[in-house]
Amino acid sequence: MGEQAGGVRIAADGLGIKGPRGWAVRGISVEAEPGALVAVEGPSGSGRTCLLLALTGRMKVSEGTAAVGDAKLPKQMAAVRGISALAHVPGVTDLDPALTVGEHLRERALLQRRFGASLRGLLRPRGERAAEAEQRVDAALEAAGLDLETLPKGPRTAVRDLERLEALRLSIALALVGGPRLLGVDDADLKLSEGEREEVRSLLRSLAAAGTTVVAVFGEAPEGAIRVCTAQSHEDPAAGDDEPDEHVQAGEADQPDETEKADQADQADQADQADQADQADQADQGEEKADAIAETGRA
The missing domain is CATH 3.40.50.300 (P-loop containing nucleotide triphosphate hydrolases)
Structure with missing residues (x-):
């Protein structure tokens, strides 16, 4: 061919x-x-x-x-x-x-x-x-x-x-x-x-x-x-280079330690605080818009 x-x-x-x-x-x-x-x-x-x-x-x-x-x-x-x-x-x-x-x-x-x-x-x-x-x-x-x-x-x-x-x-x-x-x-x-x-x-x-x-x-x-x-x-x-360490007992790799739990709790608190701050900013922005409308009406 x-x-x-x-x-x-x-x-x-x-x-x-x-x-x-x-x-x-x-x-x-x-x-x-x-x-x-x-x-x-x-x-x-x-x-x-x-x-x-x-x-x-x-x-x-x-x-x-x-x-x-x-x-x-x-x-x-x-x-x-x-x-x-x-x-x-x-x-x-x-x-x-x-x-x-x-x-x-x-x-x-x-x-x-x-x-x-x-x-x-x-x-x-x-x-x-x-x-x-x-x-x-x-x-x-x-x-x-x-x-x-x-x-x-x-x-x-x-x-x-x-x-x-x-x-x-x-x-x-x-x-x-x-x-x-x-x-x-x-x-x-x-x-x-x-x-x-x-x-x-x-x-x-x-x-x-x-x-x-x-x-x-x-x-x-x-x-x-x-x-x-x-x-x-x-x-x-x-x-098996990607396998978990043989010294880690079954199930331990999937369970977070106390430090990880504390970090997760801190992250949750920070997220709540951020949400509250966002809500406050939105409220302030709403008040500012209302004031601007009122001023426009007076004019």
Whole structure:
């Protein structure tokens, strides 16, 4: 597919990602050679998507070391984004239900022609560039296993009319149009039947076998994949820096001491005094207004 030069190696040691609410994942280590299938496994809410976004250069790494190909994270996130693509990530790669499959594909091809091509490529004749874009789309559809002729209305089928597995294949095809060396797929087996899950496993294995390094989020990692479990990172005692001191007895941390109670009482008294002062000021202002009106009447 175009300028693809094979997959990339992923190496991470003690990887941690911290957000506004604390650590999403911590202590993640993974070694994957080019063309590997890496399965990020764990329960919902365990940081699977955060790890996927970090390894594809979309979320900043907070601790540990990580490299994707020759790029180091987090300093070279832009370089990682340049060789990677995402599919089926909620809030990031959502398909427009009102658009047709053909419209999505044409839009992605146009974006690839305008922003993904080299300067030399942009200077080629329009017909030549259009032919290459069509070839990219056809190759991406074939790799994703999406046959447009099997859809209810062919390429004119609206996204809202697609089955869940068909929508997943379309999202993967759109990601493959740019010929990424690293493909990230979120929720690869979410709400699919066992037969459909096996189809997705076979699809991602085939993409990896063709040379693309694949990192995919699974509820249950497929056989033969490099398994990375995010649930273990939440069970690691080293990840408990934000836990209360072990010497504090249960319940003591939630009970204010006598000094705190006194401070709270003082604050309440001050608030009452402030309210009384405000009321007095308002009364004075009212009297001043009445006096002014009276003076005006006398005049």
